[in-house]
Structures are given as structure tokens and as C-alpha cells.
Amino acid sequence: MKKLSILLLTACIVLILAACGGNDKKEDENSVDQSDTKDKITFGATTGPYSDMVNKAIKPLLEEKGYKVENIEFSDYIQPNNALDNGDIDANLFQHKIYYEAFAEENNMDLSELIVVPTAPMGLYSNKYDSIDEIEDNSTITIANDPTNLARTLVMLQDEGLIKISDDVDPLTASVKDIEENYKNLKFHEIEAGQLPRTVDSEDLASVPGNFALAADFDLLDALALEEMPDDYRNRVVVNTKDIDASWAQDIKEVIESPEFEKIMDEEFQGFGKPEWMKK
Structure with missing residues (x-):
């Protein structure tokens, strides 16, 4: 009887630990899912044409997909990347490739471009x-x-x-x-x-x-x-590298690649030079 009691107690402990481990695993899985999907996307853009691009072209198309979109305006070229790195915003739109790569290296940030957008030329x-x-x-x-x-x-x-x-x-x-x-x-x-x-x-x-x-x-x-600017000088949507494949990030890319986005560009942003991918 004593041996049987010990065996039953051991089995109970194993089951409890397994259940706890299962709950932890489930919580971890839920955490991954939450980082991949969002119902709200927060942009950061400098005041002017690129904030207008978010508000007039990107935001309404994302809202059609069911997202709530907030656009935070910045008045300098430093804070949008700091806010992105800190997690205060999900994506920004204001900079070209040469600038963001140099800024990220200098400030030890892991940033990646999501897609190049039409840009006001010299x-x-x-x-x-x-x-x-x-x-x-x-x-x-x-x-x-x-x-x-x-x-x-x-x-x-x-x-x-x-x-x-x-x-x-x-x-x-x-x-x-x-x-x-x-x-x-x-x-x-x-x-x-x-x-x-x-x-x-x-x-x-x-x-x-x-x-x-x-x-x-x-x-x-x-x-x-x-x-006729090279694409390296065109502005792009930039995100943290860890988010590049997230479903919400891919939805941003999808709406910018859509015919509806190009139509808004042609109507509201005349004179903006289109990136190479848009000319194909």
C-alpha cells in the first residue's frame, strides 16, 4: 500500500507538471500569434507629402482590410526611427535606403525596408x-x-x-x-x-x-x-526586421502594390516618380 501511494503521488506530480508545461506552450504560441497579427497599425511619417501619402492612400486601403490605422507625424528625421526601434510605431515612411541603412548601423538598430513608394523628385x-x-x-x-x-x-x-x-x-x-x-x-x-x-x-x-x-x-x-532618381533615393516603408514577414506587414505591402494605390498616386500625387517595380 505504501509503494502504491508513492506511485500514485508521483503520477499526479507528472500530470500536473505536464499540464503546466502545456499551458506555458499554449501561452507561448498565443504570444507568437499576437505578434504576427494586429487589428491596429501605427505609422510614423514626416509632416508633408509622405504623411499625406499615409493618410490619403495607405490608411484607407488598410482600413478596407479591417485594420484601424493611426498616423503619427514627426517634424525631424531622427525620431521616426527611434520610435520604430522602441516599438512606439509599427512602420515609418520618410527615408531612402542610404539614409536608413546608415542610421540603423550608427544606432545599432535592426531595420528593414518593406517596399519602395513613389517619391517627389528633384x-x-x-x-x-x-x-x-x-x-x-x-x-x-x-x-x-x-x-x-x-x-x-x-x-x-x-x-x-x-x-x-x-x-x-x-x-x-x-x-x-x-x-x-x-x-x-x-x-x-x-x-x-x-x-x-x-x-x-x-x-x-x-x-x-x-x-x-x-x-x-x-x-x-x-x-x-x-x-530620374535611382530607387536607392526613393522613400520606402521601413519596419523592424523581426516584423518583416508578419501578416500585417505583408498587408501593408499588398495595399501599396494594388491598382487602387497607384490610382490614388496618379490622381493626388502628380509628378511623383514611380519606383522600378511599379513601372513593370
Whole structure:
């Protein structure tokens, strides 16, 4: 009887432990499921066209899928990635590939792009000339003094036949000193990118990045020329790498790839350059 009691007690303990283990496993499985699925998605975007893109194009299409969508606006290029890394938001939209990769490496963040979106391009603006052909010799032009926007400007000017960049230089890192031919003898004035819109009135030409052009209420289609930017310079939806395959993240990608999203782009965001995947 004593041996039988001990055996029964041991069996009970084993069953209790097994049940507890089963509950723990079930809780773990539920935890995984909850991280993969959501009923609310929180975006972060900088104030301006990309916040508008979330509100006018991405949000309504996700809401049709049953999500509740909140968009938090930021006024700088630092906090959207900090908020994403901290888990305060689920995804952000404001940055290109070169920026987010450098920021993530510098700040030890594990971020990944979900999909590239249409992006406002660099434009060549003038109140003096109505076309590229009208540009006169010795015209003045203001350009951005930061390396990325400066190189983009020079590539655009080369594409328009106004200059030639040395073949020995990567066009994406070119500077004024790398100009081999200046067919109109343009006079370059380098200034801070955010100040470029106001120089359209005082200079013959101004090369203005798309976000600053829109912030100054420019119509992109009024530009004498718009850049054909590489996809590396187009903005993208970025998420934490651990979430890249989550069902809600894939739903974001799906709505951006939809014909309905492209229709909104064509109607509400005229002049935005489309990424390569959208042109196929």
C-alpha cells in the first residue's frame, strides 16, 4: 500500500507538471500569434507629402482590410526611427535606403525596408526660363550643398544635356569639381537644401529636392525638368526586421502594390516618380 501511494503521488506530480508545461506552450504560441497579427497599425511619417501619402492612400486601403490605422507625424528625421526601434510605431515612411541603412548601423538598430513608394523628385525650377532650351550662357543656379542632393542635381543636369560629369567618377558621389563639361557655363551657388525654394525668385535657376519643393507649395509639374532618381533615393516603408514577414506587414505591402494605390498616386500625387517595380 505504501509503494502504491508513492506511485500514485508521483503520477499526479507528472500530470500536473505536464499540464503546466502545456499551458506555458499554449501561452507561448498565443504570444507568437499576437505578434504576427494586429487589428491596429501605427505609422510614423514626416509632416508633408509622405504623411499625406499615409493618410490619403495607405490608411484607407488598410482600413478596407479591417485594420484601424493611426498616423503619427514627426517634424525631424531622427525620431521616426527611434520610435520604430522602441516599438512606439509599427512602420515609418520618410527615408531612402542610404539614409536608413546608415542610421540603423550608427544606432545599432535592426531595420528593414518593406517596399519602395513613389517619391517627389528633384526638380529644376525657374521664374526666368520656360524650358531647358531657353537657358542662356552664364546663368546662375543654386544647388544643395549636402553631398547626396548635390550629386543628384548634377546627374539631373547631365541627363538634361547641360553638363557632363567625368567618367572617372561615380555619378552618385559627384561634386562640382567633377564637372568635365559645362555647356552653358552655369554659375553654381551651393546653399543649404531647405533654403533653395526661396532662391527661385533671385537666381536664374534653382535645383530643389521634391520634399522642399512641396513644402514651399511648388507644383512639381512646373519644373523645367524632374530627375530620374535611382530607387536607392526613393522613400520606402521601413519596419523592424523581426516584423518583416508578419501578416500585417505583408498587408501593408499588398495595399501599396494594388491598382487602387497607384490610382490614388496618379490622381493626388502628380509628378511623383514611380519606383522600378511599379513601372513593370
